[in-house]
Amino acid sequence: MYKNLDPLLHSQLRLAIISMLVNSEKVDFTYIKEETKAAAGNISIQIKKLQEAGYIEVEKTFKNNYPKTMLSITDKGVKAFESYVNDLKKYINPK
Amino acid sequence: MDKNNLTPEESFRIIDKAISNFKMNYKESAKIFLLWGWILTLASFSNFIILKILHSKEAYHLMGWYSLGIWAIFCLIGFTGLFFMDRKINKDKKVYSYLDGYIKNLWTVSAVSFFIAALICIKLEIAPPPIMLLIAGIATTTSGLLIKFKPLIIGGMSFFIFSIATTFVTNEYLALIVCAAIICGYLIPGYFLKYAKE
Numbered sequence: 001m002y003k004n005l006d007p008l009l010h011s012q013l014r015l016a017i018i019s020m021l022v023n024s025e026k027v028d029f030t031y032i033k034e035e036t037k038a039a040a041g042n043i044s045i046q047i048k049k050l051q052e053a054g055y056i057e058v059e060k061t062f063k064n065n066y067p068k069t070m071l072s073i074t075d076k077g078v079k080a081f082e083s084y085v086n087d088l089k090k091y092i093n094p095k
Numbered sequence: 096m097d098k099n100n101l102t103p104e105e106s107f108r109i110i111d112k113a114i115s116n117f118k119m120n121y122k123e124s125a126k127i128f129l130l131w132g133w134i135l136t137l138a139s140f141s142n143f144i145i146l147k148i149l150h151s152k153e154a155y156h157l158m159g160w161y162s163l164g165i166w167a168i169f170c171l172i173g174f175t176g177l178f179f180m181d182r183k184i185n186k187d188k189k190v191y192s193y194l195d196g197y198i199k200n201l202w203t204v205s206a207v208s209f210f211i212a213a214l215i216c217i218k219l220e221i222a223p224p225p226i227m228l229l230i231a232g233i234a235t236t237t238s239g240l241l242i243k244f245k246p247l248i249i250g251g252m253s254f255f256i257f258s259i260a261t262t263f264v265t266n267e268y269l270a271l272i273v274c275a276a277i278i279c280g281y282l283i284p285g286y287f288l289k290y291a292k293e
Contacts, residue, residue, distance in 0.1 A: 010101060012109060019113030025196055028189035035113070063186070070191075085110070091103040 005091075008053050009084045013038055014046045018081055021056060021073035029069035047071065055080055121242050121288060123184045124198070128247075128285030130176050135277040138169035143270035150267050158266070163217070198238055205234035224269045228258035228276050235280055244291070250284035 009015050016036050020027055029047075033040055050056045055077035059070045073081070101109070142165045149158050208230050216223040236251030257276035261269050 005106075010106065012101060012105075015101070015106060015109045016113050019110045023114060024190050024192045026191040031189035084106075088103045088106055092107075 004087050006080055006084045006087075008049065008055065009080060011046070013042065014050055015084075017043070017046060017050065017071070018055065018073065018077060021071060022078065022081055024072075026059070026070045026072045029071065032071070050077070053080075121244070121291075124238070124242070125285050125288035125291075126180060126184075127177065128281050128288060130180060131173055132277055132281035132285050134169050134173040134176070136274055136282060138166055139270045139274035139277060141165050141169075143267065143274065146267040146270060162270075194241055198241060201234055201237055201241075205230055222261070222266060222269055224261040224273050225258050228254045228261065228273065231276070231280060232258060235284075239284070244284075244288060246284040246287035250280040253279040
């Protein structure tokens with residue numbers, strides 16, 4: 001139906017993740033889990049898809065012996081998000 | 096939570112929710128303002144007392160060195176406290192916003208400016224407060240404007256007034272003006288920030 005919309009971003013969870021990352025330099029995986037209330041496994045799958053597309057970067061570290069995953073958006077991700085929003089506007093206000 | 100057949104309206108709602116739920120935690124900044132507020136208030140008040148004592152004993156030649164010593168000791172305590180506080184804040188931090196980065200860079204540059212200004216004042220044998228308060232005013236007002244927090248903007252601007260006020264008083268009362276400036280510019284906005292609603 002919405003042919004021009006980026007299929008990678010046109011998904012509830014992936015869109016929520018990328019919208020959070022657009023706002024910030026780095027976001028912890030646990031913050032995304034708290035905000036989206038989605039299962040960790042599901043988030044990991046969506047993150048992998050975004051990462052493979054080059055939209056986000058994933059940084060895995062250890063803090064006090066606990067794994068810490070930080071996510072950040074890439075320039076390609078920002079451009080994809082911007083064009084996704086512009087395409088959405090065209091659907092809402094077609095001229 | 097996952098759905099791929101979103102309508103444009105649903106997509107906008109998701110984006111809007113993610114952005115509006117994005118809470119900036121500026122209560123952490125309050126801790127830093129209060130740390131420096133108390134340290135510098137104590138430093139300037141101690142400085143005032145010491146200068147008063149030296150003045151009464153007519154030991155004018157010692158005044159500069161005592162002032163420098165007091166500020167150096169209190170600044171050392173402040174930076175040590177800041178180091179541990181920063182470590183604790185970063186430990187629990189889940190979101191690093193762009194604004195956090197701007198504010199951190201602003202204060203790093205300001206700290207360097209404070210240090211260079213102090214050296215210039217020592218070399219030129221002029222009292223540092225007017226310049227120091229001006230730098231504090233720039234950094235505090237800009238921080239207030241960035242996080243859109245009025246008490247911090249007003250507090251920051253009060254530094255400018257106190258900076259001008261320092262040019263009208265004698266050397267020993269400079270410390271008292273600095274003390275008042277720190278209370279108005281750091282401590283009061285710091286407490287407003289601490290008790291501000293999210």
